[in-house]
Amino acid sequence: MTDPLLNVEELSIAFRQRRGELTVVRDVSFDVGVGEVVGLVGESGSGKSVSCRSILRLMPAHGVMRARAIEFLGRDVTKLSDRELRDHRRHNVGMVFQDPYSCLNPTQRVGEQVAEALRVNAGMSKIDARARTIELFESVGIDRGAERQRSYPHELSGGMRQRVMIAIAISAGPKLLIGDEPTTALDVTTQAQILALMSRLRDDTGMAVLLVSHDFGVVAQVCDRVVVMYGGRVMESGPVTQVCTEPQHPYTRALLESIPRLEAAGRRVRREGIPGQPPNPADVGEGCPFADRCAHASARCSSVDMSLRPVGPSHVTACPFVGEWSDPPGATESSRVGGPS
Numbered sequence: 001m002t003d004p005l006l007n008v009e010e011l012s013i014a015f016r017q018r019r020g021e022l023t024v025v026r027d028v029s030f031d032v033g034v035g036e037v038v039g040l041v042g043e044s045g046s047g048k049s050v051s052c053r054s055i056l057r058l059m060p061a062h063g064v065m066r067a068r069a070i071e072f073l074g075r076d077v078t079k080l081s082d083r084e085l086r087d088h089r090r091h092n093v094g095m096v097f098q099d100p101y102s103c104l105n106p107t108q109r110v111g112e113q114v115a116e117a118l119r120v121n122a123g124m125s126k127i128d129a130r131a132r133t134i135e136l137f138e139s140v141g142i143d144r145g146a147e148r149q150r151s152y153p154h155e156l157s158g159g160m161r162q163r164v165m166i167a168i169a170i171s172a173g174p175k176l177l178i179g180d181e182p183t184t185a186l187d188v189t190t191q192a193q194i195l196a197l198m199s200r201l202r203d204d205t206g207m208a209v210l211l212v213s214h215d216f217g218v219v220a221q222v223c224d225r226v227v228v229m230y231g232g233r234v235m236e237s238g239p240v241t242q243v244c245t246e247p248q249h250p251y252t253r254a255l256l257e258s259i260p261r262l263e264a265a266g267r268r269v270r271r272e273g274i275p276g277q278p279p280n281p282a283d284v285g286e287g288c289p290f291a292d293r294c295a296h297a298s299a300r301c302s303s304v305d306m307s308l309r310p311v312g313p314s315h316v317t318a319c320p321f322v323g324e325w326s327d328p329p330g331a332t333e334s335s336r337v338g339g340p341s
Helices: 048-056 083-092 110-122 126-139 156-169 190-207 218-223 242-243 252-259 299-303
Strands: 004-017 018-032 037-041 061-064 069-073 093-096 174-182 208-213 225-230 233-239 309-312 315-318
Touching: 004 048, 004 208, 004 252, 018 037, 018 233, 037 048, 037 190, 037 218, 048 069, 048 093, 048 174, 048 208, 048 225, 083 110, 093 156, 110 126, 110 156, 126 156, 156 190, 174 190, 190 208, 190 218, 208 218, 218 225, 218 242, 225 242, 225 252, 233 242, 233 252
Parallel strands: 037 208, 037 225, 093 174, 174 208
Antiparallel strands: 004 018, 004 061, 004 069, 225 233, 233 315, 309 315
16 A cells, blocks of 8 residues: 555444434554555445545534544544634535535526635635636546536536535535446446546545445546445455455455346346345444345354455455355456456
């Protein structure tokens, strides 16, 4: 891995309820290197988005965040003062959310919204902010920037609105860009364009990217490493190519085997989804949360230690029984993301 930029250790998140706390994230650890693209992948409700928001301490009033450390460039975010936290949010981390329309002010022109971020976060004058807004629009692929900045959000397509959100997120030159399901509401072509844009921004600026997605195909396209989450826990983590070709947790394999692929003749092959539903956080206790959906589960999985175990260079898994169910390396590579079709 490259030099550390972000290091999250033993993060747990709960929400206060009348009957006590409901834990939704349990002892999650991951890191992001300088200039690295890391994917957080898993089904809805696995704890990906709320884990990312902890980096900015964006917790609702009834949220409780506990962590051994959330370090950004060596500083523990959990110990920042209010002023230091504001500076951290302004200059260190930019965030792009799933639905840009709900994040943009519908009554304000998009150029004014970007310029406002520049004035607040970079201290620019109105004239400089307007000029920089046009430059940012061009850098994120919005053509005719001088004209487009006068548009209202409803006058732009979903892809264009997402580009505006990316322009706002990178306006202060952050060291880390968080994409929280940034392509989910977009068509396939626009999705590919947004992913290509995020990759290009990383290459051009050296900015790291933390990409949240439920789609392993998306993560495989752009990420260097991947962290697989389920039931509020990390199931597996490692280099994306290695995880995709040699998954070391049954959940990772199930995700990969549910991705549709094309045969050589171009015919789309139907794949079976994962049986059952993701667990309710209230029902997650000790042991592996995937046990009741896992084809390889046994009684011992209900009390297994979920600590991550090394299975290769920079590759870890929470399954201690991987040798009993996994294929020999490369045995079923053709069924994985990126394997021959």
